Amino acid sequence: MSVNIDYLAAFVEVYEQGSFAKAASLSSCHASTYSRKISNLEDDLGFDLFVRHSRSLEPTQQANAIYNHAKGFLIEANLFGDKVKSVVDGHSGDTIIAIDVAVSELGVVAAIAKLIKAIPSLNVTIITGDTESTRQAIIDGTADMAFALTTYSLPAEVNSFRYQSFPFTRVATQEYLCQYDYMEGKPFTPSTTRNMTQIILNPLRNLGIESQVYSHHLIKVDSQKVALELVKCGVGWCNIPEMMATAELKSGELTQFHVEDDFALNWSIELMWPTEKVFDPVREKLITIIQ
8 A cells, every 4th residue: 555645644634733723823735635634544544533523523443543653654755765866965864073171061962962853864973082092083084074172283184173161260179279279359360370170171181281280289080070070079179161170160059269370271172074075964053053
């Protein structure tokens, strides 16, 4: 038996809305169009789908029996259409996205979720690593795209798009700061800061970025989340994206502090991909989403 997909879609819509008129109100078609499609489908199937009342429709036992299967079939048909389109556009339908753990808390996962919703047929694999290994995943072909902290330079094999910029803030617990005679509103001297314990992102330092390092005594981590938890435990201070510490600063669990003759520190996240991969419809869709 061959079933007209358009008729089947009309059946699902009418079944869910309870009348031809309500189904028509959600589309550009007239109620009579839905009525005709359902009648044609009933003829094809050989049984009635609805009992017609003056202002409503009552699904028959047969309609109740096939509804879930019909809806599942339509979902699969749409996924098949998306798959065909991706093949026509030159994409296999599979993509691997690497995420730098240093930025995993900064909206990256939400952006990928929007991509998945926009292309339901897309098979996504997500891998994580530090800043250096995430960039290396693009170079060696392990990943098709990657979100990572911006570095001062990129190898020729890697191209990038600036995803977002964000300000850092210096934070520590009040108890820790008081060990160094902290006074609210009064910045620390650079020499005092150098004697404090600082928690830093080690992958950035491994890539030659020393601008984040102020102190002589360092605790090295590869995750902003781990850095924040260590700061909350009172073992030192760190530069952290403001958006990650909003709740702790508001509650007083952490305190923002400043250093004399200092400057505002901002950083950014980049979406990276292999330079040789000039066109990728999935990447173009992701860039459209995050712009």
